[in-house]
Amino acid sequence: MRIRRVVTTREGGASTAPYDSFNLGDHVGDDPAAVTANRDRLARELGLPADHLVWMEQVHGRTVGVVDGPVPDKLEATDAVVTATTGLALVVLVADCVPVLLADPEAGVVGAVHAGRVGARVGVVPAALKAMVEAGADVDRVEVLLGPSICGECYEVPQDMQTDVERHLPGTACRTRKGTPGLDLRAGLWRQLADAGVAKIGIDPRCTNEERTLFSHRREGTTGRLAAVTWVEP
Template identity: 40%
Template sequence: MTLEILTSDSLAPLRHGFFTRKGGASSGVFEGLNCGTGSSDQNEIVQINRERVAEAMQAPLSHLVAAYQVHSPDVAVVEAPFDSGPPRADALVTRIPGLVLSILTADCQPVLFADHQAGVIGAAHAGWRGALDGVLEATLEAMLHLGARRDSTVAVIGPSISQSAYEVGPEFVETFLAADPDNARFFADGTEQRKQFDLQSYGLHRLRRAGIGRADWIRHCTYSDPARFFSYRRATHAGEADYGRLISAIRL
């Protein structure tokens, strides 16, 4: 099956993509393009999937770089393929042509960045914790150190869980209100004492407040479209033992 790759005009003509689960070699709960090396899927199958992604990005597999994601605001500057394993970080930036920056997600926001004029790109994994702690702003700052300009940088949020599927409890809400009372606007009433969190609006708010030139969301919900996307929350609700990871990637 052919890979399905979602793209954004804001990032074109750079080669990039938010890959769906279609076109992969995995089976069972991982059916499709599971690129999660940390999943319980067969390692050799995950490598086949990653090879297909690298081929689509027109790069060797060794140049498809990734971080060991830990829901942090930490950013790694990439100057060459990693020789000693991936860094513990949740964002990558580079100005080296040919390197493919990749992020894995399964409901969290994958965010691809580019300053076309400066030739600097970035990729961030921004779940609620990372976004709250500043991973998006940190990615932008790391790009500025490489020569990007704030007002000429664009960021695009890929497929992630939408507000209608993201029910949270009172403690979650309190964490956001403690950080900033204005964060109340990102919550809608849910059932009983629970709320519905708008992760993408929060991500866009953080990016725009940081002064980025343009920020968009491509408007695909991972939870509500099982044929195209993996979802941690959907797998949890279904009682499944594990879940696949989507990959998003960009290169100069």
């Protein structure tokens, strides 16, 4: 089976500043009509019906939704979603958090995870991996993409926060470019996935804080959201 993965940028949409212009988040204060136009465009560009995109109400938790068909509106209070249904695209929205796209191409099972500091700390990625296995995936076959997010050199946090996250997600603690305590969530997630038996892990190296074609909450405060999308082609 062919697995598709797409990561959007902020360019080419209908939204105006500070959401300019391809904002896909409907919870950040943008004009709803612009968000709808952007989401419709995303579906067209992916070659999928708009109702075959599955959206989540992301709350920085570890709840995993498992879906087998289109979802009206969005999954409430959910930060990971899994499906074994072809042609159903799973969407995660970010503006510094790590979008994690998982797939077992042989079983035709895919997952999309919103892994910010809080969600990563409480184990949202292992929870998604468990749900994938229950849906027929095999950890030995799972492939993962850790999408663009804020890098460790930019993600400055208080020392006690760094210590706490490192205790729950080893490999995350780092030093920022200024020499202060920092968090590299992708490094911690990579280690967590490897320890779980996942052998194929790719990383999109772009930092949302540094790359101006991407949305960054830390850089801009009020801003839009980019999307990371995965699905199994029919």
